[in-house]
Amino acid sequence: MNLLLVDDEEYVIESIKKNVDWDLLDVEQIYTASSMQQAQTVMGLMPIHVIVSDIVMPKGSGFDFMEWVRREAWEVQAIFLTSYAEFDFARRAIALDSVDYLLKPIDFTKLTAAIQKASDRVKAARNYQVYRQESRIWEQNREILLKNFWSELLLGRLKQAVIEEEIQKRHLDYKPEDRFLAVLWHLSGRGGREKREHWDENILLFIIKNILGELADAYQVALETVVPCGKDSYTVICRGAVRNLERLSEEGVFSSFRNLLGERMQMDIWCGAGSSVEISVLDDCLVQLQDMRDNSLTVWDKVLYLSDFRQPCISYQNKQRAVWEALLAEQKPEALLGSMRQYLTELAGRELVTRDILKSFRMDITQITYTWLAAREIKAHLLFAGSENEQYYQEALESVEGAMQFASHLVTRAVEYTKYINKSESVADQLKEYIDTHYQEDIRRETLAELVYLNVDYMSRIFKKEAGISISAYLMQKRVEAAKKMLTQSSLPINTVSIYVGYSNFSYFTKMFRENTGYSPLEYRRKFIKKQ
Known part of the structure; x- marks a missing residue:
């Protein structure tokens, strides 16, 4: 602990340093100042924990100095000294949260006691700060441990045999008699995928945790965790007494929250609730909830309960x-x-749309489209490659709307590309543009076919029909023209020219060049450079 003595009388400072029994105090270093300005400088340079200051000093009183210290928010303890027994002095000393207010001449026994009291306050403040920091760290670690525990449990990474061991290892306050209730939520924006994507996942997590948490709290039920479990889906785990958990369902808490979320955020909500169970069988409950979701994809805006649900029998x-x-x-x-939408809408009206139904529908439309494209020698797997198609493909199993968006994407793209291919000049122009840009590279017919999503032979026929020459002849022609320019307009070595236009084999380049021009590269350079 460091102490600062502030007094404009030097003999007072020396008297304090000499007469206080420092051996009784936990003071490591004593600093001194003879004015407010000096004291401010010391405060800016050294860590000070206790200040003993005279009140009446020229160019700034001890009170002025301490008011400045408080404004700067330094955590220090203050003891005031004065020769004047003024009531106003005592009042201001109290207002500045001083440890003591002593009159001169100084009673060093009282001063020693005052410094000890100040020291005790410093230690208490330090201990409190350490406690707060440790508490903050502990709480952060607890939240991380809790979040990881539930994520692992709900994703099936914690087996039943080790759940109790993990609870003890992570110091979680779960007891064997605790009961838990799982609720699965799936959110879908009204008006299509674009509207739904407006809501950030963190916002949705905050809303579910806080609003649903408050509703559950009224029934003495804790909302233990909310875990994302797939696109637009969230698993909520509640903990409480069996009767209190049952009341959440009986008194419509989940329905109230669903209505609130739907009205305020313009969403369609699918909600499935389980029953109160032990923590060891929660993972089985979640499997059943997901199965219920898979078999009721068009049942929106009402709460389904595992205890009442009957799986539809439909193929x-x-x-x-x-x-x-x-x-x-x-x-x-x-x-x-x-026609597709009418088929799915009729099933949805009878609440018979399941994930298996959508999976079969997706397979049907995929096979129909791919077969139709194959008959036109278009490579469908290349035409529909990419992340956008993958997203449509996955969302086709989430809802009727998702299935229709996938079907629309597939059919529209297939028909549009067929029309594009039927304009043979479009394909030929696209291939020419690619060759003109990449003629220096090793261009294979397979690469070009993938570029336009066609079978190799069909692509070659289209190109020859439109361009009047084969692809290989066009590529050779392009390379020869580039070589002729470089031979006549630069002094680059001929083997460098060969490599630049795409021929690493110099002998083959020479042979090809002669066949197309009647000259060897060297003869061509000599002949046509002279003419320029």
Whole structure:
């Protein structure tokens, strides 16, 4: 602990240093100042914990100095000395939260006691800061441990045999008699995917934790955790007494929250609730909730309960497939998509849309489209490669709207690209542009075919029909023209020219160049440089 003595009388400072029994005090270093300005300088340079200051000094009183210290927010203890027994002095000393107020001449026994008291305050403040820091760290660590525990449990990474061991290892306050209730939420924006994406996941997590947490708290139920479990899906775990958990369902707490979320955020909400169970069987409950979700994809805006749910008995029987194939063959995408939507809407009206139904629908439309493209020698797996298609593909299993967006993406892209291919000059121009830019590289027909999503032979026929020459002849022609320019307009070595235009084999370059120009590269350079 460091102490600062402030007094404009030097003999007072020396008297204090000499007469206080420092051996009784936990003071490591004593600093001195004879004015407010000096004291301010010391405060800025040294860590000071206790100040013993005279009150009446020229150019700034001890009170002025301490008011400045408090404004600067330094954590220090103050003891005032004065020769004047003024009531106002005592009042201001109290207002500045001083440890003591002593009259001169100084009673060094009282001063020693005052400094000891100040020292005790310093230690108490230090201990409190350490406690606060440790508490903050402990709370942060606890939150991390709790979050990781539930994430691992809900994702199936913690087996039943080790749950109790993990609870003890992470110092979680869960007891064998505790009961938990799992609720699965799935959110979908009204008006399509673009509207839903407006809401940030962190915002949704905050809303679920706070609003639903407050609703549950009224029933003495703790909202233990909220864990994202897939796109737009959240698992909520509640903890409480069995009767209190049952009341959440009986008294419509989940329905109230669903209505609130739907109205304020313009969302359709799917909600499935389990029953109160021990923590060891929560993972089984979550599997059942997900299965209930998979078998009720069009049941929005009401709460489903595992105890009441009966899985629909339905198999995928698409009597419209032949009609869909005919409509695609006639290139009538609007009529095709209208027929698909009608089929799914009828199933949704009877609440018979399951994930298996959507999976079969997705397979149907994929096979129909890919087969149709293959008959036109278009490589569908290349046409539909990329992250955007993958996103449509995954979302096709989430809802009727997601399935229709996937179907629309597939059918529209297929029909549009077929029309593009039918304009053979479009394909030839695209290939020429690529060759003109990349003729220096090792260009293979397979690379070009992938560029336009066509079979190699079909692509070659289209190009020759439109350009009048084969792809290999066009590429050679482009390279020869580039070589001729470099031979006549630069002094680069001929082997460098060969490599630059795409021929690493110098002998082959020479042979090819002669066949196309009637000259060797060296002869061509000599002949045509002279003419310029």
